[in-house]
Amino acid sequence: MTNIGGSFKNELRILGHLLLLIGSLTMWNSAHASGCVVDSDEKIQIQISPATQSWGDYSGNQLIPSTLVDKCEKDSGRFLMISLGSAFWDTTNTGLNTSIFGDHAARNCRINNSQNLGEFKRDPATESLQRQYKFIRSCFDVRVVDVGGEPLIAKENQEFCQIKREDDGALTLSGDMCFLKIRARNKFAVQPVFKRKCLDPAYLQELGVEPQDMYAKLNTLVAGDDTGNSEDLTHIGSRLLHLNIAPSSKLLNLTEDFGLMTPRFVTDYSVDSDIAGIELKQQSDLAELQLKFLVSNLAQKKCAGAQCASISNYTQPFFGQIELYNLGKNRQTLVDEWWDGGLVPPNWQGLVPGMKFRLSEGSLREGGRYRLIVTFQNPTDDYAIFLSGFKQMLLAMYDTEEAQVGIDIFPNISSLSNLGNLPSFGGLGSLVRHNQGVALGEVVRGLDGIIQSQIWPPYYERVCNDQISCTKVGNKKFHQKFIIDFVVGGVDMETGAQILRDVSISKRSVLGGNYDNKTSGFASLTCER
């Protein structure tokens, strides 16, 4: 026995593990009053890099986990409807919508009373959504496998779907919506499958697809028939897919290259903003303050050869520090401080409502003069600070309000322990209300957003305006800053909020569009439809 190579061999560690789970017979015996259920709403996160011909999750695994549709005994004879739709956020931030047929157009809106945001531009958003639909429909099929032991029943040629039977008994679905007949013992494993041809830059160009962030939703429903017109529809599951098509580093500035397994992100930042409102609600010694931001994530396209992309093709974090001061005769006193904001979808203009923050010192004095200073310093750091504060708040609520929060709600957000979970684009709803159970439910829905990652957001190196003139982050103490002075008035009987008098807003920004002592009120967005 020789010692040669000892240390060399000792380098080896446990390298892999296998988890094999065997469900026993008892699974079959459980009776369920309701019909089919879906086992997972876990988000799917995929990066696609045509430049390096690679794709995978953020750990490099080329695996999109399947969704299991189970316990279908009661729905036997009805139909399972499966649709991989294109997902988008409304400008007024009423939530995430899904377009099944790709007929989505951005709403026609007008930006009012903003000195820095300019005109509302509808086309970039619409074009971005159309590219998204095109990519989702051309680059993903849905594979369905029965894991219950009964065959899969489906018509091959459906009005909105083509179904291919594979040699191994699986079905490959392509189309806007597809129907499968449900038999009592069917269990469906439903899995989006990425087509490798979509790594080919030439094919993407043919499709007219630019590198960008995209969002899709895998929706599963139970329908009374397979016509597509049935009103007898039960929505049983929804799963968000976030697809990040990485640009070439020749096109946009990217994070450092750590090899194929590590996704790279754009390092230029393009979100501009204006203040769109402050709402103050008070009741005895309780006060909640909510800021609303009008944001714009639009930047010019850059092209290299036939390939074009814009830094605004990507979701960006928009978070800042808020300080509330009481203005005395000769000095200002800090009342409270928090971080707030939201995530801004690609090529999107709209409202980001902040959270309803409960002031720790109680209500503000009617007739008192106050000042809000909102500072956006570094998109990534502000976001990290916001997240850690947000986590603390959730944990504190869970500790104190366990009975109301409900044990069944909390596990959904337990993944917050992995820092890197993002709240939704739409702000967070109310964190603090008299019925905190409701509030947390809203927050959980707010988290229907997106990204669970240690590597996103990247460190942004430059802040750029519409015209691609850029300034290094960190050269200034902030990239955007608002100072808002106001006097607390009486209660508006209609809204229940305090009227704010003598509002004066100033803005400083490296993006340009500075203004001083604007007294015409807040910027706003009015939309058709």
Add this chain to the structure above:
Amino acid sequence: MKQVAFIIVLIWGLGATATTGSVLGSALNPATGEELYACNARIRSQSATTEQICVDLRTGGTCDPARVSPTDGPCQCYAKEMIGNQIVATGGDGKIRAIHSTSQWQQFTASDSLFSGRLNSLEAELGSEILGAEYGLTYCYKGPFATEGIDRSLGQYLVDFTLQGSAYAVALDSVNIKYACDLRNRGQSAAARKPTSNPNYDDLYADFQREENIYRRVDDKSPREIGYQQVRLSLNQVAHEVPRFCVIEVRFKERSGKDLKRDKSGATSFQGSLAVYQGSL
């Protein structure tokens, strides 16, 4: 002195709650070139009767495979009493697949292309009431490259398998481990494995083959628990016959018979590990 080349840990859970998407790592040692990964799984069931159900895959109605008209959908038949015995896996291409039990072995990978059948996840569900299922999990091992100068890859190679588990023993008849190796200096493919080498499936079964029993149920008095079992077996007998390619199958066989039922009350689970070492017994 024992030198660990590889450990792959298997954890089996048997219970009323099955979870999907168990991830299964593959083990690669860049220093020696060795690899160990799951590459196949198979299942079959003993059938008490051969009652078949045949279904028109387009309508869901019954059909007769002998009388299918061109306007009908495909007619598929399956054995009623084996419903639910199955293995679900995710392949190296990311696609989920399922094999359902019949009286013949059903498997993910053909026997003559095992090494290209990498599996990323594996999950077995045994739903048939009459027990009688037999299932095998196959792991593929690619041996070390030769090193320049003194060939440090020479030596004895061992496979180490452990198993422990609880109440499933009531249903279980036996657990076996079976392996076969294509060795250096034996058979047609005698050279050390290179990155481009392919296994010689004739040599694989001719060079070295062995089967060992790990657990066997004796009678109804046998304990419900499977205590800690460990076997350590040689993959080669002399140092210059270094393994080029090995396949290792762990096979579980359930008892069979109409009167047997699964123990629903028992919280059941299995745990096991599989490792390949260079060292001595």
